[in-house]
Amino acid sequence: MTTVTALPPDSLARAKPLVEPALKEAIAGLHPSLALMSGYAFGWCAADGTPVCAPGGKALRSAVALLVAQAAGGAARDAIPVAVAVELVHCFSLMHDDIMDGDELRRARPTVWKAFGSGPAVLAGDAMMALALQAAARTGVETACDELADSLTSLTRGQAEDLAFEARPFTGPAAVSVDEYLAMARDKTGALLGCAAAMGAAVAGAGGATVAAYRRFGNELGLAFQAVDDILGIWGDPRSTGKPVGGDLARGKKTLPVLEALTSGSAASTRLARLVQRPLTGGDLRRAATLVERAGGRRQTRHHARTHHQRALHALKSATPRPGPGDDLAELAAYLLHRTA
């Protein structure tokens, strides 16, 4: 249960071909203009509809739903509608977040709003949300509507809080605290992974306590994932991450490494506090990354990642998973902690 690897585990590679046909079938039922934008977002086609094979995301939420269903005593195929629902919600939230954040690139391609316009991208996101709901209704999970509603409410609250952070200072009494950041990340990243895990368990007929344990597993996994994401957002290799070097710093994002560094009280922290008062470019970006590291921001963020990873494993253990898929879930968690992309 303690495999350490930077390579994507087999479970991710296995999830995609199981879920993709059902995803494609759902999307084929949309209005042609919406199906085109959705197919583009999943990396299945170019903006003009030409079939391509662009990187379309990790299928992480799918893998969690399928593996949890198996770990809870069910079959992976029974969780396909769950996987479809959570992948659609994830894709919908990326589409809309990219509009709000003004992000022009995702996985090294123009974002949907950049390629098709903001209005159409809003609508395509809405349509994927509607499809997600249809898929949820077909899971056979009695609480599917509730589960999806709760994760959507959390997603929007997390994004609202993330947007509100932009208007708040890095330092001083109104500064964003580490705890506030973690609460935001729990909503924005943890909730949907928790939903994927909980619905995967529910579809396998698990009882309330087991469903809750898997939800905690997904939730904590999401927090570990986000902490690692924040590290990669500053120190990641652009060739692996598909994102620009120091991208989060350049955009003035209040991420965990920066917030931790600013609370360390060290000399590096004081210098960093002065530096982040203005937009960062070129040499300042490198300087800021060095100061965040010297002030312990990277180490502390790594610590958060490990803590939530440990909590995820603890929740997983308490759900008493079947050994094979249980090991796969632990391997997936280890990969998310050690990944470089």
Next chain:
Amino acid sequence: MTTVTALPPDSLARAKPLVEPALKEAIAGLHPSLALMSGYAFGWCAADGTPVCAPGGKALRSAVALLVAQAAGGAARDAIPVAVAVELVHCFSLMHDDIMDGDELRRARPTVWKAFGSGPAVLAGDAMMALALQAAARTGVETACDELADSLTSLTRGQAEDLAFEARPFTGPAAVSVDEYLAMARDKTGALLGCAAAMGAAVAGAGGATVAAYRRFGNELGLAFQAVDDILGIWGDPRSTGKPVGGDLARGKKTLPVLEALTSGSAASTRLARLVQRPLTGGDLRRAATLVERAGGRRQTRHHARTHHQRALHALKSATPRPGPGDDLAELAAYLLHRTA
């Protein structure tokens, strides 16, 4: 059952105070920034949060849900979660449609995106969708998730088709046909009213055939409503409608009166076809309205409104409603046909 009136019926006035407290409670649970935008959209506050009492819509979907619940043998209060869900979906779709259409005014106030920015308005719409889903999960209707998913899928398909119409010509082989327009309106306006009626019946414990009859009632009511809306969009009094004179013509919208006029083959139709090739302003707007009327566009649209109104009444009759609320539903339908605002 054949009351003809241009005054809003009591049932609309009664629905609002029943549903609004539950709506307000749901919205109060949102992130403060999202609650503000939602409250603004419903006409409860100004953009800075100051309480106001601005016109916040007709509560038409609420009234239909509550009255159908009573007509099907239940109590109005049991349908409050249904009413909350459909009002939230309606408000969400207006918020997002206003972004896509670039509309700057709604009910004589700046639209949400105009007052708060497009990104925040996208998110506020998403949050209302999530709340709608939470409300639907609480209706006690087993098929609530399905019902809402289907109406959302229809809404997005209708809006996609409406946007696609903009890029198509008024005349020639690629012109938008009247049948295509009606299919779009069934998706964009009929589906949600059908959902409100169907869920109102389901919450009262009605059987499948009765639920389906009420869904047809709502659906046809929506089509009649849209036809009247199209007439008011050209010939309505701006003081009553809150919209500019000839607004739909000025925006080059392909509405039912124009499409009908263009297919009449009359001399007025030919002149209209030439006129609408370019954007209309000032005197051309008045001329276009006159030509649409002369070519029979207004009369034909009135005919569509009456046809769908009749079909709605027929569906209502087949559901064998309880007399009191059944009469109220017929009165509501008559009002929608004869309204001037």
